[in-house]
Amino acid sequence: MIQKPRGTRDFLPDEMEQRRAVEKRMRDVARCWGYREVCTPEFEELELFTARSGEGIIEEMYVFEDKGGRMMALRPEITAAVQRMYLNEARVTPKPLRWCYFADCFRYERPQKGRYRQFWQFGVELIGADTPVADAEVIMLARDLLQSSGVSFSLHIGHLSFMKALLSDMDVKEQRILMRYLDKKDHEGLKSHLGRAGRAELGSSLLALLECRTLDEVIGITGKIPEYERIEETLGLLDDMDIRYSLDPGIARGLDYYTGMVFEAFADNLGAENQILGGGAYRLAHLFGGDEVPSSGFAIGFDRVMVSLGDSEGETERVVGIVYTPDTRTYALRAARAFREAGLRTETDIMGRSIGAQIAHASKSAQFVAIIGRRERESGTVTLKNLDTGDQRELDLSTAVREVVTSGPRG
Ligand code: HAM
Secondary structure (H helix, E strand, C coil): CCCCCCCCCCCCHHHHHHHHHHHHHHHHHHHHCCCEECCCCCEEECHHHHHHHCHHHHHHCCEEECCCCCEEEECCCCHHHHHHHHHHHCCCCCCCEEEEEEEEEECCCCCECCECCEEEEEEEEEECCCCHHHHHHHHHHHHHHHHHHCCCEEEEEEEHHHHHHHHCCCCHHHHHHHHHHHHCCCHHHHHHHHHHCCCHHHHHHHHHHHHCCCHHHHHHHHCCCCCHHHHHHHHHHHHHCCCCCEECCCCCCCCCCEEEEEEEEEECCCCCCCEEEEEEEECCHHHHCCCCCCEEEEEEEHHHHHHHHCCCCCCECCEEEEEECHHHHHHHHHHHHHHHHCCCEEEECCCCCCHHHHHHHHCCCCCEEEEECHHHHHHCEEEEEECCCCCEEEEEHHHHHHHHHCCCCEC
């Protein structure tokens, strides 16, 4: 039997309904913050992703040559594509632009629970704003989105200037190597790398920095940094708005385009793959031929949120089963239409089953059955049976529809 590709998943209807319910809650929150949805292609020119991160990133991507000999990649993330789209389509639109997306990404990773080769991100990009309140806005939105999903999480906020202050005498390549160690939380690797380079004392300062939990502790190690007032203002706004977070100078982020504030969120009940959100302030547009546009944003690892939520039952939808005798088929199909027009999930027999077998089948998913025989057809009624309570009454079709609509979701 042919199997699905490694690192991908199939979603059966119950799981899809649960995913859609969470997705809808996130969309509603994003809309309330003024973030409007955009969509970009599943594949882009490879260069879009290598422009900032270099050829090394190819290892982690699905890359292919198309029939015209162009090198393409399945998108490993959406931020670069949104910046390209901004340059192509919306450069002259008044700033700031508030955009969001819900989209699948592809990374050639070693699959495990919470780490897939195809996964979904719910993300936002705030383009063209560079103020403490813009930084605070995306963090507050991140919190609201995660909270709407029902996941239990902690939010960590850092700033790249903390580490950069300690690494300022190193070239950019070396800085990136060290940041990678920090991003992977590989502190032993970091220490031995710096030891080999004769910079063991820097290793100690970096590790001490990671322990800091207040801005003053950070400054005690880095000395005063130019970004201090800005960071203080952003954190002050978050405090004023009662946002709970930890200051975490160890956040380095895996992607290379971040410039300032960075933040991540972790689910309380997940193991190794517990990072459910990552983002920060960044600049990318200038690499794609545009002006430098300060931007910030984040993406939620939607699949990890779903793993964290587990199989918790969502609202159970009301389902109506239309049960009918062969001679009333047209009336039964019309009755089904009336229930559907009222927005109810309605199923009719299409297997030619007996009345008893139809009721037995419907009772597997339905809360109500509308039973139709010749008498009901002739009087324009249905016999509505509530399968939870056993109540059964013959009602006008329109009354029966209203009865189900007002019955409320299944408890
Ligand atoms: P990222 O941290 O690479 O950031 O990904 C964001 C989130 O996607 C992660 O925190 C994680 O939850 C989820 N994720 C990443 N890889 C996988 C995977 N293989 N399987 C399942 N979930 C995964 C970005 O992608 C940036 N574009 C975020 C951003 C937006 N920064 C600014 N704007």
